[in-house]
Amino acid sequence: CNDGFLDKNPLDKLSNETFWNNETDAIAAANGCYNSWWDIYYVLYFDCASDNAYNPYPWEGFQVQATGLASPSNTGSSFMGYGNITKCNSFLENIDRPVMDENLRKRLKAEVRFLRAWDYFIKVTLYGDVPLVEQLLNPAEANLPRTSKAEVVKFILDELNEVYQDLPESYAGSDVGRITQGAALALKARMEIFVGKYEDCINSCLKIMDLDYALFESYKGLYKIANENNQEVILDVQYAESLGTTWVLGVMPPNSSGGWSSINPTQALVDAYECVDGKTIDDPTSVYNPDSPYDNRDSRLAATIIYPGAYYGSNYLNSIDENDPNGDYYAPYGRSKTGYYPRKYIDDLNDYPNVWETGINGIVIRYAEVLLMYAESKTEINAIDATVYDALDAIRQRSGMPKVDRQVYNSVDKLRELIRRERRVELAMEGVRWFDICRWQIGNEVMNGMVYGARLGTVDPNDGTLNLTDERIEVETRIFDESKHYLWPIPQSVMDATPAMMPNNPKY
Amino acid sequence: EKKGNPSSVSRSSLDYTRRTNTNDKLVQQNKLVSGKVVNTKGESLPGVNVYEKSNMTHGVITGLDGTYTIDVAGPDAILVYSFIGFNTLEKAVNGQSVIDVILEEEVTDLDEVVVVGYGTQKKVNVTGAVAAISNDKLENRPVTNVSNALQGLMPGATIIQNSGQPGKDMASIRVRGIGTLNNANPMYVVDGIVVGGMNDLDPNDIESISILKDAASAAIYGSRASNGVVLITTKKGSNKEPQLKYDGYMGWQQPIDLLEYLPSWKYAELYNTARQNQGQAIAYTPEEIEKFRNGSDPDNYPNTDWLGLLYKGSGFQQSHRAELTGGSSNSSYMLSVGMLDQDGIIENSGFKRYNTRANLTSNFKKFTVGLNLSFTYGKTTEPTNPYTGDMYQIFRQVNRIAPFVPYKYSNGEYGYIADGNPIAWMDLGAIRKEKYRKTRGVGRIGYEIAKGLKIEEIIGYEYTGSSDEKFIKDIQYRNWKTGEPTLYQGPNSQKDVRQDYQMLSLQTLLTYDRTFGKHAVNALAGYSQEEARTDWNSSYRKEFLSNELWEVNAGGADGQVAEGSAYEYALKSYFGRISYAFDEKYLFEANVRRDGTSRISKEQRWGTFPSFSVGWRLINESFMESLQDVVSNFKLRAGWGQLGNQNIGNYPYQQVLSTADYRLGGAVVPGVALTQGVNSDIQWELSTTTNVGIDLSFFKNRLSFSTDFYKRITSDILLKLPVPTPTGLSNPYQNAGEVMNKGIEFQLGYKLQKGDWNFDILANAAYNKNEITDLKNDGSRIWHNNYSFWQEGYPINAFGGYQSEGLFRTQDDLDNSAVINRTQAGLGDIKYKDVNGDEVINAEDREYLGSWTPAWTFGTTLNASWRGFDAQLFFQGAADVNGYMKNESVGRLQGNTTKPTTLFSDSYDAVTNPDGNFPRPLSTWLVNDSEANPSSFWVKDASYLRLKNVLLGYNLPQSICNYAGLEKVKIYYSGQNLLTFSKLPDGFDPEAPAGARAYYPQVKTHSLGLKVTF
Incomplete structure (x- = not known):
């Protein structure tokens, strides 16, 4: 009964046993760890979990967290899967098998260890304690309790500390987009600043500042497909024209431009931008005019948000006038519920043959963030010196803003206020705001109460001139409980499958 | 040209000669009576003995055309018509000179043969549970495929x-x-060869269908038979002169059960109310609502009937088939050609099928050689769309898009929503074409080694080439006032998938069939091996030069995709059967099969599947003799056996690396990764069935009754049970589950003849209780979507959700009851039961709400005929079953991508409709939503009774046929799905998939048919 007649094997798939022979296999396996390590979807949507934006469609995964209604059975997006970690663990257990160049082996190992650390970074920042798994598990041994946050953080920092030296400063050709030394250091800095290890963070930032990064000349140009892989980008999630495209940009444009209006910036974000004179809008001496609220503002506002009266596509956005049949009045389904639309990456739809199929890379960490982490860490340990101001000035001046007013921002408190605002506007709609809210513990202030959108009125279709009423769009009421909402709920399905992980995060 | 009925000629070799000494020299005032004798099908019967009751020796026999002339003693004489195989009939002359009679075939089960695994068996000797129907139940119904033709005909087959x-x-x-x-x-076997399905067959090519329901009858098919076996035998030739038949019909289909939606002005009113209920400002002023109502400004305030725009296909269908049968004493043939052409009820939807078949058998000395060859070409067309690509989205979109979106503005520009315009998609005319070309050949050669001992070698081969070409056309919507391009849906593209399937099966059968005195022995030993391979490839290009060119080469090379693969499967088996009958009273049968499959790892791929059954034909016992006038059959049956199911994918036990590409430096880089959890120890699923049955008939088999009780336990069910999340791989299969089915089946038949009238009724009913008995967990629920779960103690298709306690109608009740979200709660919301009493409504309060698999299924056929006329009513239905109303079927109030059905007319309103039984209008708040918060409010009794077929037929009188040189002509009308009785709201089809959002509706068909025998 043992003849080969009954031996049929998959004809188009490799078996794990017969794989792992040579360099090609090793590279393919490393590439497999990059697959789905992160997604531009999250880069663009994540601010909807914060006070920067609102996601009107619950099924897209970023509404319930901000509203305060997330529960184990309705978590919105979840990052509790262990698929990426398992891919990395499988790679690391097998990578010593192929016959190959040892330097390449070392580099690939370092890349994959970074990718695993990245996944744990996301988990530990969102969920706190999570099971720490460093090797392949069979189901019988996988019912693991949660490892303490401190231990997971230590693991991430140790890993990054070990691997960054094995990584090159940059790549060429078809390797562009792989993990670099800078990326490992930048993630390390992010993890350090998240847990308040300011000295370590400063050191990490200084190491990056020694590398070959610089601010890109134009803030607006940073997000153009023509300027991909520019010298400011430290870590990005890569896409490629035609076969490796992403559809996600299509969710952002207004309905009238063929988009879904899925990501809606809030009034609170708009209000955070300073005026061109470097003063905030609540400063009575500023040039702010409430009836023409988008004029004379930090140029990053116009680069980040499409607001009523802004020219977009082939007309001036009108999301505030119910009587304009050609407008994008906010109320009907399919329109931005705040009246605002994001602009980064979709500034000019003509940049893409089809906005639903673009090869644009999504920037995850860029040099400006490193400068900001540096300035913030120095400030937090009260080591304010010229380098702090210089870092901030470099960022501000790139966007045409005046240098930091040393007279006004002369204390830890004042500088902290400025840095937090600077960070919010510089990195707006890039997916980092929620992490900042958590580490600054400001949820109570910014995640509670009514979310507002633009003021209603009319928009002159010829030049975009606004004529605003006093009526303001009310989007939703948010609830924030400090003892609960800094952590997301772990999905019930994960708890059901892994009872050792009980209990869920407090109050869920 | 006129011939006698050959089948009747063969019956004429019977002992009527004793009475054929006609005595025509009798009394002078004798009266001359003439007439014609036909059978119930209107065929003339030659050789019928016609005699006077008072003088049995005075008789005649009918001639080749069935006519007779007899002189009788007087006007009060009584004539007797008798013929073997037919019920004897008496007719009073009553002064008539012409008496035509119809003889009814004698009802006898004794000789009825049913097809069983690897052979046939006399029905009276069957000890297992086998449901069988013959061709006459499939004829005369313009059903387009076999599965639909079986619905309601066989107890225990839920279709x-x-x-x-x-x-x-x-x-x-x-x-x-x-x-x-x-x-x-179930497993399908056509002419002895295992096939993937039966819908390529022309229902009229089928001679008989048997369903092997229990393990005793199905164990001979071993590891594939646990879900039942459907055995199909195609028609054979005859040993007679050639006969040509034509059968054709034309019909018209219409949709049944379309959802009904409210007009735009009513929607606008409800939308306003919904927004007010959420504390928002109204969206439409009274003036605007008036404009919707009076239609004065159709560009800005339209009321679009989207369903009316979609259901515009002709629905015309036609079928034609010709069949030639014949043969000689040692050879026979059946040749047929047929075509079916259907246009759908929406445009660009249709089906064409061409069937040809040749079934040949020949005997030479001790050899028997047979060949069944068939070729089928089928082509399905359906519209595509440039948004998601599939037809499904067109139905979905039509059921969603609001009536206040115009189909087209007055200047010809399309209206649209963010997802597009479904009728604009239809207007593009882009089509998906799915074609298959199936060639099947079964060759057999048998040799009789010794008396009763035969060996047979069977080679079965099937080749199916199929293609799936999906062309998508792009569309640019414009701002209707400025003409500026706005939403674009595209690009145009073509995906072309080609697939080759080949199966080769070799079988050797050794059979022995002898009777020694009172001992009847039948034995079978067999070997079979089967090997199948599927090769496929697919090519894709986009950005075609125009929407009118769709061959792949006309597309842009940029972004082209080529894919392809192959998979294989092999099975090797040894099997045997022995049956023994003593004195036609005591029956015993045993089967065994040993299967080895490529789908299971080397260590465990061989399995053995036994069965045993016994029967007792009480009717042949001496103590029953006194009852034989009343009871004509009485048999008890009992059986036990085990079966397998290896329908588990081709390589479920093998650990492989998945494709996991990434993009670097502007290009896609190949990657692989470990993502799938596998379990190399998996085994097939095993089901153990016990069956007990009784067959009874009375009054010369006029009344027949049969019942079966069964219990089937399927164990080792392969489940992808959740494994701990840190495993990080997809859940592997585990032999974990156990399911029990228990049930009872009934079949009741009654036949009655009264003069020229014939009636018969055949009714069946089956009850099945389905229960998951083990999931290898702690008894907790496994939710596989948010309204259905698996759990021990519950049926497989169980609904779950909140228990609805009606609507909140008083503030007091609302304030004192648990709700999902207090800030959004209001009167007119569904009141959910706080099952655990914790004053919160959450996942813990979800309960079992019913099952969408029917517990009861039934069917009834009523036949009546009178002379050349016949009529049939066929009802079919199900009971003790639930349906779920999903929000997209019910409708929603969320702007232009949703719309309300007429159910919303009864929406609760504290002032205007305090007795309303539908929840209050809400827009984005989802407390009452059937998908966000599934509850029993949306679970409905989906029991139904459907008038599946009405048939009215007329056989043209023989004289007219003769005149036209035809043997027989029948015309008929058939109506399918004419009436449905169901408690579901209008527009909800009880047979629709549970919780479906959109589907191609079932159709009601009126057809006119013609059958001619030349």
Whole structure:
């Protein structure tokens, strides 16, 4: 009964046993760890979990967290899967098998260890304690309790500390987009600043500042497909024209431009931008005019948000006038519920043959963030010196803003206020705001109460001139409980499958 | 040209000669009576003995054309018509000179033969549970495929049709409930060869269908038979002169059960109310609502009937088939050609099928050689769309898009929503074409080694080449006032998938069949091996030069995709059967099969599947003799056996690396990764069945009754049970689950003849209780979507959700009851039961709410005929079953991508409709939503009774046929799905898939048919 007649094997798939022979296999396996390590979807949507934006469609995964209604059975997006970690663990257990160049082996190992650390970074920042798994598990041994946050953080920092030296400063050709030394250091800095290890963070930032990064000349140009892989980008999630495209940009444009209006910036974000004179809008001496609220503002506002009266596509956005049949009045389904639309990456739809199929890379960490982490860490340990101001000035001046007013921002408190605002506007709609809210513990202030959108009125279709009423769009009421909402709920399905992980995060 | 009925000629070799000494020299005032004798089908009967009751020796026999002339003693004489195989009939002359009679065939089960695994068996000797129907139940119904034709005919086969789409309207078949959480389709065997399905067959090519329902009858098919076996035998030739038949019909289909939506002005009013209920400002002023109502400004305030715009296909269908049968004493043939052409009820939807078949048999000395060859070409067309690509989205979109979106503005520009305009998609005319070309050949050669001992070698081969070409055209919407391009849906593209399937099966059968005195022995030993391979490739290009060119080469090379693969499967088997009967009273049968499959790891791929059954024909016992006038058959049956299910994918036990590409430096880089959890120890699912049955008939088999009780336990069900999340791989299969099906089946038949009238009724009913008995967990629920779960103690297709306690109608009740979200709660919301009493409504309060698999299924056929006329009513239905109303079927109030059905007319309103039984209008708040918060409010009794077929036929009088040189002509009308009785709201089809949002509706068909025998 043992003849080969009954031996049929998959004809188009490799078996794990017969794989792992040579360099090609090793590279393919490393590439497999990059697959789905992160997604531009999250880069663009994540601010909807914060006070920067609102996601009107619950099924897209970023509404319930901000509203305060997330529960184990309705978590919105979840990052509790262990698929990426398992891919990395499988790679690391097998990578010593192929016959190959040892330097390449070392580099690939370092890349994959970074990718695993990245996944744990996301988990530990969102969920706190999570099971720490460093090797392949069979189901019988996988019912693991949660490892303490401190231990997971230590693991991430140790890993990054070990691997960054094995990584090159940059790549060429078809390797562009792989993990670099800078990326490992930048993630390390992010993890350090998240847990308040300011000295370590400063050191990490200084190491990056020694590398070959610089601010890109134009803030607006940073997000153009023509300027991909520019010298400011430290870590990005890569896409490629035609076969490796992403559809996600299509969710952002207004309905009238063929988009879904899925990501809606809030009034609170708009209000955070300073005026061109470097003063905030609540400063009575500023040039702010409430009836023409988008004029004379930090140029990053116009680069980040499409607001009523802004020219977009082939007309001036009108999301505030119910009587304009050609407008994008906010109320009907399919329109931005705040009246605002994001602009980064979709500034000019003509940049893409089809906005639903673009090869644009999504920037995850860029040099400006490193400068900001540096300035913030120095400030937090009260080591304010010229380098702090210089870092901030470099960022501000790139966007045409005046240098930091040393007279006004002369204390830890004042500088902290400025840095937090600077960070919010510089990195707006890039997916980092929620992490900042958590580490600054400001949820109570910014995640509670009514979310507002633009003021209603009319928009002159010829030049975009606004004529605003006093009526303001009310989007939703948010609830924030400090003892609960800094952590997301772990999905019930994960708890059901892994009872050792009980209990869920407090109050869920 | 006129011939005698050959079958009757063969019957004429009987002992009527004793009475044929006609005595025509009798009394002078004798009266001359003449007439014609035909059978119930209107065929003339030669050789019938006609004699005077008072003088049995005075008789004649009918001639070749069935006519007779007899002189009788007087006007009060009584004539007797007798013929072997037919019921004897008496007729009073009553002064008539012409008496035509119809003889009814004698009802006898004794000789009835049913097809069983690897052979046939006399029905009286069957000890297992086998349901069989013959061709006459499939004829005269313009059904387009076999599965639909079986619906309601056989107890224990639950057949549900949930689409009316031409080419894809086949029904699902479940034999005795659902025995697995995986693929529960039965095994199909056509002319001895295992095939993937039966819907390529022309129903008129089929001679008989048997369903092997229990393990005793199905164990001979071993590891594939646990969901039942459907055995199909195609028609054979005859040993007579050639006979040519034509059968054709033309029909018109219409949709049944379309959802009904409210007009735009009513929607606008409800939308306002919904917004007010959420504390928002109204969206439409009274003036605007008036404009919707009076239609004065159709560009800005339209009321678009989207369904009316979609259901515009002709629905015309036609079928034609010709069949030639004949042969000589040692050879026979059956040749047929047929075509079916259906246009759908929406445009660009249709199906064409061409069938040809040649079945040949020849005997030479001790050899028997046979060949069945068939070729089928089928082509399904359906519209595509540039948004998601599939037809499904067109139905979905039409059921969603609001009536206040215009189809077209007055200047010809399309209206649209963010997802597009479904009728604009239809207007593009882009089509998906799915074609298959199936060639099947079964060759057999047999040799009689010794008396009763035969060896037979069977070679079966099937080749199916199929293609699936999906062309998508792009569309640019414009701002209707400025003409500026706005939403674009595209690009145009073509995906072309080609697939080759080849199967080769070799079988050797050794049979022995002898009777020694009172001992009858039948034995079978066999070997079979089967090997199948599927090769496929697919090519894709986009950005075609125009929407009018769609061959792949006309597309842009940029972004082109080529894919392809192959998979294989092999099975090797040894099997045997022995049956023994003593004195036609005591029956015994044993089967065994040993299967080895490529789908299971080397260590465990061989399995053995036994069965045993016994029967007792009490009717042949001496103590029954006194009752033989009343009881004509009485048999008890009992059986036990084990079967397998290896419908578990081709390589489920093998650990492989998945493709996991990434993009670097502007290009895609190949990657692989470990993502799938596998379990190399998996085994097939095993089902153990016990069956007990009784067959009874009375009054010369006029009344027949049969019943079966069964219990089937399927164990080792392969489940992808959740494994701890840190495993990080997809859940592997585990032999974990156990499901029990218990049931009872009844079949009742009654036949009555009164003069020229013939009636018969055949009714069947089956009850099945389905229960998951083990999931290898702690008894907790496994939710596989948010309204259905698996759990021990519950049926497989269980609904779960909140228990609705009606609507909140008083503030007091609302304030004192638990709700999901207090800030959004209001009067007119569904009141959910706080099951655990914790004053919060959450996942813990979800309960079992019913099952969407029917517990009861039934069917009834009523036949009546009178002379040349016949009529049939066929009802079919199900009871003790639930349906779920999903929000997209019910409708929603969320702007232009949703719309309310007429159900919203009864929306609760504290002032205007305080007795309303539908929840209050809400827009984005989802407390009452059937998908966000599933509850029993949306679970409905989906029991139904459907008038599946009405048939009215007329056989032209023989004289007219003769005049036209034809043997027989029949015309008929058939109406399918004419009436449905169901408690579901209007527009909800009880057979629709549970919780479906959109599907191709079932159709009602009126057809006119013609059957001619030349």
